Structures are given as structure tokens and as C-alpha cells.
Amino acid sequence: MNVVRFTGAYVWANLRIALAYRAAFFSAVLGMVINDAIWVVFWWLFFTRFPSVDGYGFRDIVIVWSICATAFGLAVGLAGGAFTLASRIARGELDFYLVLPKPVILHLVVSRMDTSGWGDALFGVAVFAFLASPTPMDAVAFVGLSLIAATIFVSYAIAVNSLAFWTGRAETLSDQLIFGLITFATYPEKLFTGAVKVVLYTVVPAGFVAYIPVSLLHEWDRGWALVLLVGTIGSISVAVTTFTVGLRRYQSGNLTAMRA
Amino acid sequence: MTSVRGHGGRGVVGIAAYRMRVIQAYFVVHLRDQMAYLGEVALGGIILAVFLFVLTQLWQATFRFQGADTLGGYTLAQVIWYLVLTEAFITSRVAFARKIDTDVRTGDLAYALVRPGGYVSAHFGAYLAERLVRFAFALLVGGVLALLSVGPVPVGPVPLLVGLAASLVAMLLDFVMVLGIGLGAFWIEDTSSIYLIYTRVSMILGGLLIPIDLFPDTVGAIARALPFAAMIHGPARLVLSSGLADVSGLFTMLGGSLALAGGLVWWEYGVARRRVTAQGG
Numbered sequence: 259m260n261v262v263r264f265t266g267a268y269v270w271a272n273l274r275i276a277l278a279y280r281a282a283f284f285s286a287v288l289g290m291v292i293n294d295a296i297w298v299v300f301w302w303l304f305f306t307r308f309p310s311v312d313g314y315g316f317r318d319i320v321i322v323w324s325i326c327a328t329a330f331g332l333a334v335g336l337a338g339g340a341f342t343l344a345s346r347i348a349r350g351e352l353d354f355y356l357v358l359p360k361p362v363i364l365h366l367v368v369s370r371m372d373t374s375g376w377g378d379a380l381f382g383v384a385v386f387a388f389l390a391s392p393t394p395m396d397a398v399a400f401v402g403l404s405l406i407a408a409t410i411f412v413s414y415a416i417a418v419n420s421l422a423f424w425t426g427r428a429e430t431l432s433d434q435l436i437f438g439l440i441t442f443a444t445y446p447e448k449l450f451t452g453a454v455k456v457v458l459y460t461v462v463p464a465g466f467v468a469y470i471p472v473s474l475l476h477e478w479d480r481g482w483a484l485v486l487l488v489g490t491i492g493s494i495s496v497a498v499t500t501f502t503v504g505l506r507r508y509q510s511g512n513l514t515a516m517r518a
Numbered sequence: 519m520t521s522v523r524g525h526g527g528r529g530v531v532g533i534a535a536y537r538m539r540v541i542q543a544y545f546v547v548h549l550r551d552q553m554a555y556l557g558e559v560a561l562g563g564i565i566l567a568v569f570l571f572v573l574t575q576l577w578q579a580t581f582r583f584q585g586a587d588t589l590g591g592y593t594l595a596q597v598i599w600y601l602v603l604t605e606a607f608i609t610s611r612v613a614f615a616r617k618i619d620t621d622v623r624t625g626d627l628a629y630a631l632v633r634p635g636g637y638v639s640a641h642f643g644a645y646l647a648e649r650l651v652r653f654a655f656a657l658l659v660g661g662v663l664a665l666l667s668v669g670p671v672p673v674g675p676v677p678l679l680v681g682l683a684a685s686l687v688a689m690l691l692d693f694v695m696v697l698g699i700g701l702g703a704f705w706i707e708d709t710s711s712i713y714l715i716y717t718r719v720s721m722i723l724g725g726l727l728i729p730i731d732l733f734p735d736t737v738g739a740i741a742r743a744l745p746f747a748a749m750i751h752g753p754a755r756l757v758l759s760s761g762l763a764d765v766s767g768l769f770t771m772l773g774g775s776l777a778l779a780g781g782l783v784w785w786e787y788g789v790a791r792r793r794v795t796a797q798g799g
Binding site: 281286306311441450 | 561562564565568569572575576579580582583584706708710711712714715718719721722727728732733734737
């Protein structure tokens with residue numbers, strides 16, 4: 259409970275800081291909504307020309323996008339620090355977090371907020387509500403599955419950003435890997451087969467971020483729900499282990515900074 | 519656009535020659551800079567490779583499911599090479615609007631304006647170097663992937679050269695548009711969301727992911743009336759075509775858009791410069 263209160267307090271503080279620059283906040287949110295909408299327009303154009311590809315239609319891709327956008331928005335909105343970890347490790351900026359009693363990894367991830375994430379989340383929820391014609395049960399499942407997918411996004415971000423403990427600079431690499439995950443997650447699963455599919459359920463967990471949640475939204479299946487649960491716990495374990503092992507290699511940047 | 523009197527000899531020709539030397543100097547410096555950090559450029563190839571791989575799977579499934587050899591006049595191989603060309607244009611973009619935005623907000627612009635050579639010329643030289651290196655690298659990565667996945671397509675030397683020339687003009691037009699967006703920081707706090715919208719709208723209406731020939735008729739007509747199609751779809755279509763049909767229309771659209779956007783940004787720059795205030799510090 260203490261951890262929940264701590265996280266809530268940080269998120270609230272980050273939100274208030276962001277809202278201090280109201281115009282910048284709303285333009286970032288609106289910009290991201292438009293960015294996401296453009297992708298849905300692409301799919302609309304595509305499915306207008308080809309109404310079905312291997313059983314996939316416009317509604318299916320809308321659900322994929324709504325889950326991914328909501329999950330990614332929540333991830334960068336609530337735990338944006340996970341996505342900037344590599345640069346902070348490279349600059350030796352973790353000292354502040356190491357001397358405080360709170361769990362270091364939790365403190366690091368909630369200490370930053372990417373305001374554009376709220377645009378993603380807003381877009382995802384709106385698209386699901388207006389284009390996917392959900393029932394109340396669908397809506398409940400959507401919220402739960404988005405939170406799980408957000409947890410996997412954050413875990414993946416922590417794991418790939420923690421590579422900076424070994425490589426020094428890993429900002430570009432981690433950005434590319436996260437972008438790669440988003441790219442795979444926002445296309446129909448049926449496009450991928452064989453070894454690529456194995457990769458998408460392990461190294462690049464698009465299967466857990468999008469494919470399984472979407473299939474559960476279509477049709478509840480206890481077996482797949484269990485796989486998703488195991489995948490989520492596995493993602494968190496990999497993230498915490500990578501960060502904890504990497505932290506032993508951390509070197510301070512002896513940075514003096516004022517935090518107000 | 520800053521004063522160059524005393525640097526470039528006499529008259530418009532002298533000023534233009536001086537500007538060209540400034541652009542060349544910045545181009546050479548930034549080209550060396552790009553070469554020194556080729557690893558960073560190469561990392562950018564990862565996402566291009568992922569994107570092309572995913573789109574190749576999508577179009578292969580589409581052709582298979584439609585049971586067609588050609589769609590909108592394109593074979594599967596042509597669609598994949600089309601994507602290589604359009605992706606190379608898009609992924610080589612240089613987001614220098616953010617730099618201008620920062621210069622305006624921090625006041626660094628006031629210092630930059632008094633440097634010899636001109637603020638815009640400096641940005642253009644740097645832009646061209648970074649853009650061309652990225653473009654060449656993207657073509658290389660995309661070309662290798664396309665060769666491996668669908669093999670070569672017949673391309674004539676003349677359409678190839680004219681298509682690349684059209685891409686160069688399109689890059690110049692892109693520079694002018696991004697410059698205009700960056701200078702918007704004189705009036706609004708943050709131009710990053712406008713830049714984001716510009717890139718996304720140009721991606722869709724430029725035919726990045728779907729050739730415009732496959733758009734629904736109404737949307738296709740709108741897309742063709744805007745400059746984005748000439749910037750992205752046009753050069754790619756030209757390279758893959760067997761002749762030079764529509765080449766004059768393409769260059770007319772690019773040239774007209776460049777003149778219009780150039781005029782507007784020139785005016786915007788003039789107004790913006792009058793708003794520069796030095797705050798000391």
C-alpha cells in the first residue's frame with residue numbers, strides 16, 4: 259500500500275509539473291492523438307482497398323491499435339522513467355535514487371512522465387469505445403488487459419535500457435528496440451510465422467503486449483490467460499534481474515545537481 | 519538572409535556565391551561528422567529493417583490473399599522496392615525544427631544571427647549532409663533487404679537518375695517546410711507537435727505505405743493535389759516506371775510548391791527576425 263501511495267504521489271506531482279505548462283501539455287497530447295489517428299487512417303485506406311487480409315479486417319486492427327496505444331500511453335505516462343533509463347545510467351545520475359529508502363527501480367521509473375503518453379491512452383480508449391462497439395464486459399477486459407500490456411512495456415523498457423550498464427551508451431539501441439516492439443505489436447499476428455513468431459513471444463514480446471490481449475478480447479480462453487500471466491511475471495523478472503545485475507556495474511558521474 | 523555585405527563581393531551574384539560557399543563549408547563539416555558517427559547511422563538501420571520486414575510480410579499476404587499478380591499496376595516486387603524508396607526518403611528526415619525551436623526559446627538565435635554566413639545557410643548545409651548520408655544508407659539497407667526478399671526489378675538509368683533528382687528537390691522542399699515549422703516557435707511555445715503532425719500527414723498523403731494508385735479515388739485525388747505525393751510517391755513511382763511519363767507534372771508540382779513554401783517561409787523569417795529580443799545574461 260505504501261508503494262501504491264508513493265507511486266500515486268509521484269504521478270500526481272509529475273502531472274502537476276506537466277500542467278504548469280498547459281499549452282505544451284495539451285499540444286503534446288493532441289499531437290499524439292493525431293499521430294495515432296494517422297495510423298488508423300492508413301489501415302482504413304488499406305482495408306478500403308483490400309477488405310480482408312488472411313481473415314484480418316479493419317475492426318481487428320482497430321482493437322490492436324486501441325490496446326497498444328492505451329498500454330504504451332499508460333506505460334510512458336505513469337512510468338516514463340523506464341524509457342529514459344539508458345541516458346541516466348550513461349550520465350551516472352542514479353546516485354540520488356540509490357541513497358533513498360524506496361525501491362530504486364520503482365523510484366526511477368515513476369520519477370519521469372512523458373506527457374504525450376496521455377494522448378496515446380486517450381486515443382486508445384476513444385477508438386476502442388467508438389469503433390470496436392464494446393459490451394460492458396469487453397470494457398472491463400480492455401482496462402485489465404491494457405494494464406497488463408503496459409506492465410510488459412515498462413518491463414521491456416527497463417531491460418533494454420539497462421543494457422547501458424554494459425555498453426555505456428544505449429539510448430539509440432534501446433529506442434530502436436522499443437520502436438521495434440511497437441512496430442511488430444501493431445501489425446496482424448498472422449503475418450508472422452516460424453522463427454519470427456518465436457522471437458515475438460520471447461526477445462521482442464509483441465505477442466504478450468498485443469496478440470494475446472487482442473485474442474482474449476475476441477474470445478476469453480483460460481489457457482491463453484494463463485500464458486499471458488506467466489509472460490507478464492517473466493517480463494517483470496527479466497527486467498528486475500537485468501537492472502539489479504547491471505546496477506553492480508554502475509559508476510557515479512559525481513554529478514552535483516539541485517532537485518527542487 | 520543575414521547581412522553578408524563585405525563578405526561576398528558585389529551584387530546578387532556575389533551574395534549567392536558567398537551563400538553557396540557557406541553552405542558548402544557547413545556541408546563538409548557535417549558530412550565529416552556523420553562519417554565519424556556511422557555507427558549511430560547504422561543503428562537507425564535496425565528500425566528501417568524491422569519496418570520493411572513487417573511491410574513485406576503485409577504485402578506478401580495481401581497479394582497472396584487477393585490471388586493477384588499485380589495490384590494497381592504494381593507487382594509484389596515493385597511494391598517492395600517502392601517501399602524501399604519511400605522509406606528511404608522518410609527515414610532520412612532530419613528533425614532540425616527542434617534545434618530552431620530551442621534556439622528561439624533559449625535566445626541562442628540572437629547569437630546565431632550575428633555569426634557570418636547566415637542562420638539558414640548554416641542549417642541547410644548541415645541538413646543536406648545529414649540527410650544525404652542517411653538517405654544513401656537507407657537505400658543500401660532497404661536495397662539489400664528487397665533483393666533478399668523479392669529480388670531485383672527492372673529499372674532504367676534515366677528514370678533512376680531523374681527520380682533521384684526529384685528526390686533531391688523534394689528534400690529541399692522538406693527543408694523549407696521544416697524551417698517554417700521551427701520558426702513557428704516565435705509564436706507558440708513548442709513546435710514539436712506541429713512537426714509530428716507534418717511528418718505523419720505527409721507519410722499518409724505522400725503514399726509512404728500504400729502507393730497512391732491504390733488509394734480510394736477521392737482520397738487519391740486529394741493526395742495528388744498536395745505536395746506530399748510529389749515529394750514521396752512521385753520520385754519512387756518514377757524510378758519504377760519504364761519511361762518519363764508525368765515527369766513534367768512532377769517537377770511542376772515540386773517547383774511550384776517550393777516557390778510557394780519558400781516565399782511564405784522567407785516572409786515568416788523576416789517577421790520572426792524583427793521579434794528577436796536580446797535579454798542579456
